[in-house]
Amino acid sequence: MASSERNGIVSEHSNAMDLDDHDSIIYSEDEEEKNIDPFIKFINYAKSILSPPSDGEDSPGNEERERGGPGWSWIASRVLKTCVSYSSGVTPAILLAELSQAWNEQRKIIAPRKRPECISQLKKKHKRAKLPNTVTIDTIYEKNFLSLNSVLEAVVVDTYKLPGTNIWMITLGDFWSSNTIDLYLHRKFYDLVSLDTGILKKGMEIFLTGCYLRISTDGAGYPRLLPTEYLVVLLDEEKDDDAMLLGAQFCSDSFSSVFVNGASEGTSYSLYARIESIGPLEILEKCGGIKRIQIRLTDNDGVQMDFFLWGEQVVLANVLSTGSMLAIDRPFIGSSSEGGPKNCGGVCLEYGSVTQLYLVPFVRQGEQVCVALTPNRFKGSRLSTPSCPTQSLKVSQMTLPCDSQGSVDFSSYPFQSFITELHDKMTGISIYAVVTDIFRETNTEKSIFSLRMQDSSGTICAKLQFSGSWSLGRLSLGHTVYICGLTCSKTKQKRLEARWCENDPGTSFVNLSCLPAILNSSCLHESSCLADLSKSGLGTHICRVWLDQIDHCHVSTRLAHAACGHFVKSSCGSVECEFCCCRCETKELRRTFHLKITVADESGKAFAWCSGQTASELLQISPDEFYELPEEEQVIYPCSLENETYMIALVNSAQQDAIFKEQVTTENDMLPWEITRALKL
Numbered sequence: 001m002a003s004s005e006r007n008g009i010v011s012e013h014s015n016a017m018d019l020d021d022h023d024s025i026i027y028s029e030d031e032e033e034k035n036i037d038p039f040i041k042f043i044n045y046a047k048s049i050l051s052p053p054s055d056g057e058d059s060p061g062n063e064e065r066e067r068g069g070p071g072w073s074w075i076a077s078r079v080l081k082t083c084v085s086y087s088s089g090v091t092p093a094i095l096l097a098e099l100s101q102a103w104n105e106q107r108k109i110i111a112p113r114k115r116p117e118c119i120s121q122l123k124k125k126h127k128r129a130k131l132p133n134t135v136t137i138d139t140i141y142e143k144n145f146l147s148l149n150s151v152l153e154a155v156v157v158d159t160y161k162l163p164g165t166n167i168w169m170i171t172l173g174d175f176w177s178s179n180t181i182d183l184y185l186h187r188k189f190y191d192l193v194s195l196d197t198g199i200l201k202k203g204m205e206i207f208l209t210g211c212y213l214r215i216s217t218d219g220a221g222y223p224r225l226l227p228t229e230y231l232v233v234l235l236d237e238e239k240d241d242d243a244m245l246l247g248a249q250f251c252s253d254s255f256s257s258v259f260v261n262g263a264s265e266g267t268s269y270s271l272y273a274r275i276e277s278i279g280p281l282e283i284l285e286k287c288g289g290i291k292r293i294q295i296r297l298t299d300n301d302g303v304q305m306d307f308f309l310w311g312e313q314v315v316l317a318n319v320l321s322t323g324s325m326l327a328i329d330r331p332f333i334g335s336s337s338e339g340g341p342k343n344c345g346g347v348c349l350e351y352g353s354v355t356q357l358y359l360v361p362f363v364r365q366g367e368q369v370c371v372a373l374t375p376n377r378f379k380g381s382r383l384s385t386p387s388c389p390t391q392s393l394k395v396s397q398m399t400l401p402c403d404s405q406g407s408v409d410f411s412s413y414p415f416q417s418f419i420t421e422l423h424d425k426m427t428g429i430s431i432y433a434v435v436t437d438i439f440r441e442t443n444t445e446k447s448i449f450s451l452r453m454q455d456s457s458g459t460i461c462a463k464l465q466f467s468g469s470w471s472l473g474r475l476s477l478g479h480t481v482y483i484c485g486l487t488c489s490k491t492k493q494k495r496l497e498a499r500w501c502e503n504d505p506g507t508s509f510v511n512l513s514c515l516p517a518i519l520n521s522s523c524l525h526e527s528s529c530l531a532d533l534s535k536s537g538l539g540t541h542i543c544r545v546w547l548d549q550i551d552h553c554h555v556s557t558r559l560a561h562a563a564c565g566h567f568v569k570s571s572c573g574s575v576e577c578e579f580c581c582c583r584c585e586t587k588e589l590r591r592t593f594h595l596k597i598t599v600a601d602e603s604g605k606a607f608a609w610c611s612g613q614t615a616s617e618l619l620q621i622s623p624d625e626f627y628e629l630p631e632e633e634q635v636i637y638p639c640s641l642e643n644e645t646y647m648i649a650l651v652n653s654a655q656q657d658a659i660f661k662e663q664v665t666t667e668n669d670m671l672p673w674e675i676t677r678a679l680k681l
Helices: 038-050 062-068 072-085 092-106 117-123 137-143 187-193 240-250 255-261 311-319 516-520 530-535 612-619 623-628 631-641 661-668
Strands: 009-011 151-161 168-173 181-184 205-209 231-234 270-278 282-284 290-299 304-310 325-329 332-335 347-350 356-360 365-372 395-402 426-440 447-454 459-466 480-490 496-501 508-511 541-548 554-561 568-571 574-577 589-600 604-611 645-652 673-680
Touching (some): 038 072, 038 092, 072 426, 072 480, 072 508, 117 151, 137 181, 168 187, 187 356, 205 311, 240 270, 240 356, 255 270, 255 304, 290 311, 304 311, 426 459, 516 645, 530 541, 530 604, 554 612, 589 612, 589 623, 612 623, 612 631, 612 673
Parallel strands (some): 304 347, 459 496, 604 673
Antiparallel strands (some): 009 604, 151 168, 151 205, 205 231, 325 356, 332 347, 365 395, 426 447, 426 480, 447 459, 541 589, 541 645, 554 589, 589 604, 645 673
């Protein structure tokens, strides 16, 4: 057999069929750029549209304009989100409209009214990163809605009493809004607005959460915020008044004094400590399903203690951040019998009815990162060399936020990240790569999968941790994926390791090879001919084909694990998923196709395999319906489909060095080409 036949491809013609493209984009590109992945090419094109350069190429404002536009991963994530919404396909017009609207919404600032002067002065020195759940006052007015988990990073504009009452009101503004909003102050904070000693004065910054919105029923009045006891006052150690408050009120007590005295009757404490960690939300089933969050604190003497939030109090964790200094006035002293630090002395802190919190927020320092301003800066694993020797590679620097542990956040990085660029202490990374190996780790009770990925620069292994079981649908070797929210760190063995946790903020995972919209979106792919597949590298190839040689078609039905789409096997009376390495209940199984079929175009033929929904699309029948057919009808059924035309996605699933090779062999019977998606034309 010829080598081309062993690869599953038989050459017939040298030229691929021409595909009609009525919505193409004309790119200005050189010969080198023609080899870029079409998906990457469109992301770069969209980025140039949303962040257009100035008239002069070398103008000093260009770099700032580049930084002011959306990041590469921001665009990629929203393009894929739109593809998921428009399963029948997208056009450049649809994508650019969605991107433009989303970007304008994100950076929208209503400027008709003049912002209060006290906020304008503070804004000049404002360096703090916005908290994840922060909403603006303008947004509250626009949507007439506020969730309890939302955070308001507000500035006190005015304080006053409602006429004829003792009810204190505070007028609040923020750094991003032109509107202000009034808050009914909770009575536990009335001492903070007294004329003599009150600190809630004009220009003071506060965090609010757990707020209810009062809306006028007749539409005549403005929205107001009802009282919330989850108010945190922000302090600045560089301001004299704030430094004096911290020194006078919070430096006499320490965790050691709490250990000695415990919860003595009548004893109150004012404590100052650094937030070391904020634990995840726990649901204590043994205590009636109550919610709890554990916060680890360290005081100036290095002594540690736990601070617990219970029930509705857990929303307070939304305004706290690791590395910040927390001042706790009159905490409730409780007993700690589980999981606390060894030096906690059997006591812990809780947020009581009279407790007040002050926060010195951790300001994320920026780290200078060198970036090449030339598009396609990576060819392989190195910076690309300019085609003209007289041209120098444009390299600049930009500042990315850095947390208290020294990890740099790349979520707003303006360019595509390549695998060879990854290093220790990186967070918020987005990678566009091809899966070369995947298997479940069996030495842990957690649901962790090791995923090896490869892009044009190199390979890396990432650990995917799921809150429950596998939840990403069918994924196999050769598939092209976009993974967002990776974190890189060094292991004890000094090896670089990437991690991805399903429930972490900002994480997403998209399998482009199985995305229906890609087939019909000519702006995100370039058609391939079958004869060229053996010369193509890794990636997903989109081809227009017809079904050929149906008499050589092999169709069977098997049981698969519904969660991951991979086949199961019977072992010792139980059914086990070959991919997830777990036992499956009957309700977790579904009948699916295992199909091997010849596809052809004007250039050649390919013998490929597929399963699941893709096989159903090709056969135009469900597995259960096919299974119910008499045996003789099952045999002749494929003949009715000969010469039917399809748009298909093909990947090379033959990875010789894969640990997952045994499972792949079971699925593909050594056929290298998998049809991951099919659309009847």
